[in-house]
Amino acid sequence: MSDLSNKTVVITGGxxxxxxxxxxxxxxxxxxxxxxxxxxxxGQDLVKELGERARFIRLDVTSEEEWQRxxxxxxxxxxxxxxxxxxxxxSTGQPLETETVEHFRQVxxxxxxxxxxxMRTVIPGMKANGGGSIVNISSAAGLMGLALTSxxxxxxxxxxxxxxxxxxxxxxxxxxVNSVHPGMTYTPMTAQVGIKEGEGNYPxxxxxxxxxxxxxxxxxxxxxxxxASYVTGAELAVDGGWTTGPTVKYVMGQ
Ligand code: NAP
Numbered sequence: 534m535s536d537l538s539n540k541t542v543v544i545t546g547g548x549x550x551x552x553x554x555x556x557x558x559x560x561x562x563x564x565x566x567x568x569x570x571x572x573x574x575x576g577q578d579l580v581k582e583l584g585e586r587a588r589f590i591r592l593d594v595t596s597e598e599e600w601q602r603x604x605x606x607x608x609x610x611x612x613x614x615x616x617x618x619x620x621x622x623x624s625t626g627q628p629l630e631t632e633t634v635e636h637f638r639q640v641x642x643x644x645x646x647x648x649x650x651x652m653r654t655v656i657p658g659m660k661a662n663g664g665g666s667i668v669n670i671s672s673a674a675g676l677m678g679l680a681l682t683s684x685x686x687x688x689x690x691x692x693x694x695x696x697x698x699x700x701x702x703x704x705x706x707x708x709x710v711n712s713v714h715p716g717m718t719y720t721p722m723t724a725q726v727g728i729k730e731g732e733g734n735y736p737x738x739x740x741x742x743x744x745x746x747x748x749x750x751x752x753x754x755x756x757x758x759x760x761a762s763y764v765t766g767a768e769l770a771v772d773g774g775w776t777t778g779p780t781v782k783y784v785m786g787q
Contacts (some may be wrong), residue, residue, distance in 0.1 A: 535758035538563035541611040542757060543603065545569050545594050545651060546621030548576035552718035554750035555618055560586050562754055569603045570621065572688040579675040594621045594647030600654045613662050616757040617655045619648040619692070620655065620670040624722050626681035637684040645695070652699055654733030656708065664707030668756045669696045670749075676768065676776045689714075693768055699751075700766030710764035711756045716772025718744040739774030 542559050546552040547568035553575075558567045560583045569592035570576045573631035576589035588610050592603045607614050622644045625636070628651060648669050659665030674682045675689030682689075692712060716738060719730040723743075732743045752771045755761055770776050 535562055535754045535760050537616075537754065537758055540615040540757070541565040541567070541613055542616035542618060543567045543569060543607050543648070543651075543655070544616055544618040544620055545592060546718050547618070548572040548579055548589075550620065550722055551715065551718065551749045551753075552620040553579055553747045554746040555620065555753045556583060556587065558747070558750045558754045559616075559757065562585070562758070564616070564757075567603065567607040567610065579777060586708060591619075594619075594651060595642045597650055597654075600650050604654050604658065608658065612672070614655050614658050615662070615665050617651055617665070617667045618670065618753055619651050619667070620753075622670065622688075624685055624726075626685065626726075627683075628681060629683040631762060632683045634766070637687075640684035641688050641691070644685065645691040649695060652695070652710070656703065656706075659708050660706045665709075666757045667696075667699060667710045668710065668753050669693075669710070669712045670753075671696070671714050671768070672717045673714050673772045673776050674749065675712070675768065676714050676770060679766045696768070697766050704765055709756070709761065711761070711764060711767045711769060713752050713756065714768055714776065716744055716770070716771045716775040718746055718749055720746050736774070738772070739777060742773065744771065744773055 543565045544552050547556050548570035559566050565586045568576050568589045580587040580589045590606045592599050592602050669692050672689040674686040675693040696710050696712040723725040
């Protein structure tokens with residue numbers, strides 16, 4: 534368990550799925566957390582479960598004003614922001630040729646511009662505090678060309694790139710920026726498209742199973758913690774090996 538004692542972490546899209554597991558593990562690691570999400574009822578239930586070191590605030594990550602309000606709230610409640618997990622996102626899939634411009638813009642707005650606004654909002658405070666850790670949730674779709682993900686995949690490649698730019702610009706300010714790339718993970722998002730917990734051999738993943746939200750959360754908590762003090766600009770695939778490349782099932786000569 535990575536130690537997050539005395540750190541305050543803001544988690545977007547934190548009311549359910551991967552974000553909620555990050556919140557649970559961060560609190561277990563000693564952090565104060567601010568769960569920020571559109572889903573007010575789920576978010577309130579979660580912070581009740583997590584106890585006195587957790588708060589909820591409604592946040593639409595596409596809104597600069599709401600971002601500033603959320604950051605001010607975190608500082609008012611817990612004094613500072615040490616970690617930001619840009620996890621909120623939407624996932625959709627359709628062929629490139631039938632994707633609409635309007636929908637493409639909407640996905641980029643939430644999944645990429647939302648991450649950019651979040652980073653920009655917390656950077657001044659982190660600089661003033663002497664550092665911080667930003668973890669941006671990209672996807673396996675941000676590491677490879679995945680069919681039917683023109684808007685989603687483009688947004689997640691963008692998140693990967695933005696993370697590297699942040700790492701380079703903010704390194705000497707002791708702000709680390711890393712991206713995490715989940716493979717197919719069982720959450721409410723993927724349950725909606727028929728993914729089942731522990732489903733075998735999807736989608737040709739070397740480990741032969743779907744991931745659990747808690748397995749992604751472990752990687753995020755590591756990157757938030759001082760155990761990752763020299764890790765920045767990294768792209769951490771937590772995907773059961775999905776993005777290793779084509780799976781070779783035979784060995785020459787056998
Ligand atoms: P999830 O269960 O749908 O949770 C995402 C949360 O983000 C939801 O509570 C959602 O609320 C919220 N959200 C959406 N738009 C928002 C906005 N504009 N402002 C604030 N919150 C917003 O999804 P998940 O599977 O945990 O995914 C979390 C992250 O991991 C996403 O960035 C996703 O792309 C990434 N990821 C997931 C997988 C996977 O297999 N699950 C794989 C690779 C990457 P609403 O329900 O109201 O939209």
